[in-house]
Amino acid sequence: MTKPLSVGLAGLGTVGAGVIGMLRTNADLVAARAGRRIEVTAVSARNRDRDRGVSLDGLRWFDDPVAMASDPALDVVVEVMGGSDGPARALVEAALSAGKPVVTANKALVAVHGAALAGLAERTGTTLAFEAAVAGGIPVIKALREGLAGNRISRVAGILNGTCNYILTVMREQKRDFADVLADAQRLGYAEADPAFDIDGIDAAHKLAILAALAFGRPVAFDAVHVEGIRSVSALDIAFAAELGYRIKLLGIARQTEDGVAARVHPCMVPESAPIARVDGVFNAVVAEGDFVGRVMLEGRGAGAGPTASAVVADLVDIARDRVTPVWGAGSGDLSNAPSVSMDSHFGAYYLRLMVMDRPGVIADVTAALRDAGVSLGSMLQRGRAPGEAVPVVLVTHETRESAMRSALAHISALDSVIETPALIRIEPA
Ligand SMILES: NC(=O)c1ccc[n+]([C@@H]2O[C@H](COP(=O)([O-])OP(=O)(O)OC[C@H]3O[C@@H](n4cnc5c(N)ncnc54)[C@H](OP(=O)(O)O)[C@@H]3O)[C@@H](O)[C@H]2O)c1
Numbered sequence: 001m002t003k004p005l006s007v008g009l010a011g012l013g014t015v016g017a018g019v020i021g022m023l024r025t026n027a028d029l030v031a032a033r034a035g036r037r038i039e040v041t042a043v044s045a046r047n048r049d050r051d052r053g054v055s056l057d058g059l060r061w062f063d064d065p066v067a068m069a070s071d072p073a074l075d076v077v078v079e080v081m082g083g084s085d086g087p088a089r090a091l092v093e094a095a096l097s098a099g100k101p102v103v104t105a106n107k108a109l110v111a112v113h114g115a116a117l118a119g120l121a122e123r124t125g126t127t128l129a130f131e132a133a134v135a136g137g138i139p140v141i142k143a144l145r146e147g148l149a150g151n152r153i154s155r156v157a158g159i160l161n162g163t164c165n166y167i168l169t170v171m172r173e174q175k176r177d178f179a180d181v182l183a184d185a186q187r188l189g190y191a192e193a194d195p196a197f198d199i200d201g202i203d204a205a206h207k208l209a210i211l212a213a214l215a216f217g218r219p220v221a222f223d224a225v226h227v228e229g230i231r232s233v234s235a236l237d238i239a240f241a242a243e244l245g246y247r248i249k250l251l252g253i254a255r256q257t258e259d260g261v262a263a264r265v266h267p268c269m270v271p272e273s274a275p276i277a278r279v280d281g282v283f284n285a286v287v288a289e290g291d292f293v294g295r296v297m298l299e300g301r302g303a304g305a306g307p308t309a310s311a312v313v314a315d316l317v318d319i320a321r322d323r324v325t326p327v328w329g330a331g332s333g334d335l336s337n338a339p340s341v342s343m344d345s346h347f348g349a350y351y352l353r354l355m356v357m358d359r360p361g362v363i364a365d366v367t368a369a370l371r372d373a374g375v376s377l378g379s380m381l382q383r384g385r386a387p388g389e390a391v392p393v394v395l396v397t398h399e400t401r402e403s404a405m406r407s408a409l410a411h412i413s414a415l416d417s418v419i420e421t422p423a424l425i426r427i428e429p430a
Contacts, residue, residue: 004037005320006073010065010091011080012045012052015105015132018305019078019312020054030313034320038313042074069094076101076319078312080132084108092117092128099124101324103315105132105308111206114213114220118327127324129315134207135160135284137307138300139314144214144288145329151290153215157253157428158286159279160207160265162302163191163198164230164250168267169280172238172247178231190282200229201250201265208252212263213328215288216256217336220328221263224340225252228266237353237423240381240394241269244351247277251428260339262346267425269351274430346402349378349427352395354412355420358386362417363393369415373408375400390419396427 007023009016020040023030031037043056044065062068065087068077077095079102081088088109095102096117104110110117110130121128131141135158144156159165163185170181182199185191197203205225213220230250241248246269254263270277275297279285284302289295301307318324328335356362363380370377381394397405405424412418 002036004039005034005316006075007038007040007078007316008042008044008062008068008071008074008076009040009078009080010044010062010068010087011082012043012050013080014305015080015308015312016043016045017052017054018309019080021305022309022313024054030317034317036320038316038320042068042071044068066091066094069098069100074100076103076316078102078316079104079106079109080312082106082108084112089113093120096120096124096126096128099126101127101129101319103129103312103319105130105312107133107203107206107210111209111220111222114210114327119332121327122332127319128327129318130210131315132308132311134210135286135298135300136302136304137310138284138286138298138302139311140211140286140298141214142314143296143298144211145325148288148290148293148296149329151292153256153288153290155253155255155289156211156215156286157251157276158208158211159249159276159284160204160252160286160302161198161201161250162282162284163195164201164204165280165284166190166282167199168230168233168238168248168250171233171235172242175235175239177235178233199231201227204250204252204265208254208263208265211252211286212254212261215254216261216338217328217330217334218261218338219332219335221261221340224261224263226264226266226343230267232423233267233425234423236392237351237425240353240392241351241425242272243381244269244394244396245272246270246427247272248425249276251276253428256338257341259345260341262341264343264346268428269425270428271430344401344403344406346426347399349399350397350405351425351427352397352409352412353423354393354395354418355390356393357417357419358389358391359417362415365415365417366393366395366412369411370395370397370408372411373404375404375408
């Protein structure tokens with residue numbers, strides 16, 4: 001058998017320890033598939049003394065992960081430290097500059113610097129692989145870039161953040177409020193102590209930017225993704241959604257339109273009957289629509305040591321076999337320059353929930369604001385009557401432009417009888 005592939009592993013946290021564990025447990029099977037053994041021979045982390053649950057005996061230790069890039073004994077570098085800049089970026093740039101292939105799980109790095117890093121890899125004739133960066137154990141990068149390579153993809157969408165999906169699932173099942181469920185999720189280790197990246201939609205936006213680049217063959221454009229998180233989703237809206245036949249999911253959706261690529265992350269109401277509406281808890285799912293294949297949906301675990309290691313090791317097997325494709329599916333000269341389209345031109349139906357004072361003329365004022373903005377009302381729900389008190393009123397619009405809806409919303413929010421910031425949730429067809 002050919003000489004083993006010697007791996008330098010930077011980061012020994014959840015993912016790093018998972019990679020060592022998988023390569024040891026499945027060593028023979030991986031060797032057969034890779035055509036040679038794959039061995040971690042060097043590691044780097046901050047704290048040399050920390051117990052990682054895996055033995056580091058016989059492995060070389062690097063205090064400075066960036067030094068791995070120029071180590072001639074290493075064939076490939078795996079970066080699982082995290083962060084879009086700092087040592088992760090420095091290591092990846094140094095390794096690619098030296099012509100050493102890199103495997104990373106770091107979606108922030110790939111979403112923000114992926115275009116420049118791909119250019120660097122192209123110039124030095126090496127590769128950057130990042131299967132683990134999107135949807136953890138689901139092989140969605142390979143599916144889009146290789147499995148669906150013959151298709152013109154029109155839309156890619158998914159549940160891309162397990163923490164948000166877990167919180168929304170528990171809110172629905174247990175009829176509890178966001179803050180309460182988030183606190184529980186933090187106790188259980190499903191949400192970080194600082195949960196902002198997850199619950200504000202940034203993590204999902206990183207992943208969507210990567211998927212959109214692959215699906216539409218264009219340079220990755222994180223800044224062009226419209227991002228909203230789940231902080232303002234309430235138990236009340238989840239209950240109204242159920243009454244209307246919907247579930248609320250944080251989706252990342254990218255679409256190829258006539259004007260360019262539209263990419264957005266926000267809470268959506270999806271029909272209860274849609275397969276993606278049934279993906280609950282920490283699970284992720286990705287749906288792609290191609291002109292020849294039709295609709296493809298992949299579902300699985302989007303995080304955790306095992307699923308993420310599974311994706312990292314798959315990339316290592318490709319590198320061991322010299323199976324290398326361009327980072328974004330096509331060479332940088334062959335990528336499209338389709339522009340990004342702004343959220344203002346989004347076209348869809350909306351759920352709008354208001355808390356209004358129950359008094360004559362209120363509904364007339366609200367519907368007048370919608371009419372003046374050119375928004376057509378599909379249906380309205382009002383529960384109970386409480387003259388002189390606040391009651392929820394739910395409006396569902398027909399499909400309309402985002403800009404029109406925003407203009408109506410500004411007028412409605414300013415009405416004296418509307419006593420809370422209205423809840424606006426976009427309705428996404430199945
Ligand atoms: N966890 C998941 O389920 C998951 C899933 C998909 C993708 N990812 C991505 O995978 C990457 C790693 O995630 P993780 O959950 O494994 O993180 P983690 O548990 O926090 O581990 C990070 C590791 O990087 C090391 N590190 C940090 N800064 C370093 C530095 N300056 N020099 C050397 N080592 C340094 C840490 O060292 P010490 O241990 O000594 O502090 C730690 O071992 C991130 O990009 C993340 O987004 C994670």
